[in-house]
């Protein structure tokens with residue numbers, strides 16, 4: 096059902112609350128220039144109308160709290176509510192950010208600084224790095240920070256570096272971050288088994304390569320078994336190895352990127368460590384580095400002083416500088432910290448194992464119905480192709496739209512780019528077997544419909560408030576203005 100704008104439901108003079116008449120005499124009138132020239136344009140409704148309006152709007156939301164959300168690469172896991180409670184604690188949520196700039200750290204801010212510092216230590220331990228910064232406010236922001244530190248490292252050594260190498264499975268943000276930092280991007284193809292083609296890497300790499308950016312497992316959900324050789328090749332050219340940590344949830348407690356040769360790591364805490372995200376934020380992309388890059392870390396830095404107090408360093412000539420106001424997305428960091436403490440070492444390992452088990456279970460069950468271009472054990476996500484269904488005119492997009500009618504968020508489609516008609520499914524560790532089984536059943540129904548009644552898929556969704564918007568126009572010529580009488 097279409098919900099009218101709250102302004103359209105407005106009735107002149109209707110009120111949600113009636114305040115008692117003011118019994119405080121006016122002392123001094125406000126200066127005329129501060130007074131409104133006309134009344135504020137606000138909708139006038141009863142309290143019940145307002146409650147219903149916003150409750151009904153919220154029911155249009157699609158979220159992990161309401162439905163299964165197997166969006167590959169995005170790791171849409173359930174977010175434990177107690178972490179929200181931690182972030183809302185008065186000492187965190189009520190803290191004025193300027194407190195953090197008190198030179199030797201006022202007592203009001205010590206707990207917050209300790210939390211960020213502890214989180215940096217935990218992430219160093221989890222990923223095998225020598226130090227972390229929690230400044231970046233998203234994964235892509237972390238990539239940019241990492242590349243800027245790599246640039247600073249090469250500049251300090253007098254290295255002449257012009258290129259960054261990425262595999263053809265890479266997430267779009269990797270080449271974008273490298274290009275934003277001024278590097279030219281070289282793409283290395285993958286082998287038929289889904290791993291980076293090491294021979295092609297050897298042919299492409301020169302002393303001009305500043306970095307190789309990789310995610311492991313890669314975006315096909317496949318672990319790069321040649322990673323240590325890749326690291327060796329990189330380091331023989333003084334090329335640094337960058338780890339895109341968006342898929343860290345697959346290897347938590349199993350492999351530490353730092354131990355297999357990565358020099359720089361970003362972690363999407365909003366994916367791996369269970370802080371809610373979607374719709375563009377908020378997230379956090381802490382970055383970890385090996386010793387040789389520590390001097391270039393962004394500002395401000397938190398330093399533990401000999402007496403145990405935490406201080407904030409705001410100036411350092413070697414640093415790449417400031418990337419975010421204050422301490423980045425602090426609330427997101429609190430949730431990640433609470434999540435790590437809550438699960439502990441065993442819990443994190445268990446989360447990785449279950450995420451991998453769930454993805455492999457789906458892969459095995461759906462293998463007879465959809466093409467599997469890289470048919471081998473996957474990690475936390477599996478990538479199918481709807482190529483078989485295209486014989487009947489059905490594409491990945493149609494299956495995705497059908498899933499909307501079945502109240503399942505579509506998987507990531509048409510990514511990774513090297514898979515035709517890709518459907519990338521990531522169930523995460525937080526889903527029950529019943530939920531996963533019901534998803535499998537619905538996917539099988541979709542495969543059967545593609546044979547028996549393709550139009551049922553081509554016409555989907557029928558139950559959503561909008562059908563198939565022109566996505567290009569929606570992105571390029573969006574117009575969401577409304578007229579409210581001004």
Ligand SMILES: *Cc1c(COP(=O)(O)O)cnc(C)c1O
Pocket residue numbers: 168169233234235236266268269310314339341342363378380
């Ligand atoms: C999500 C993702 C990113 C970007 O992270 P954001 O936090 O969305 O900026 C980078 N690489 C991969 C593989 C991802 O899945």
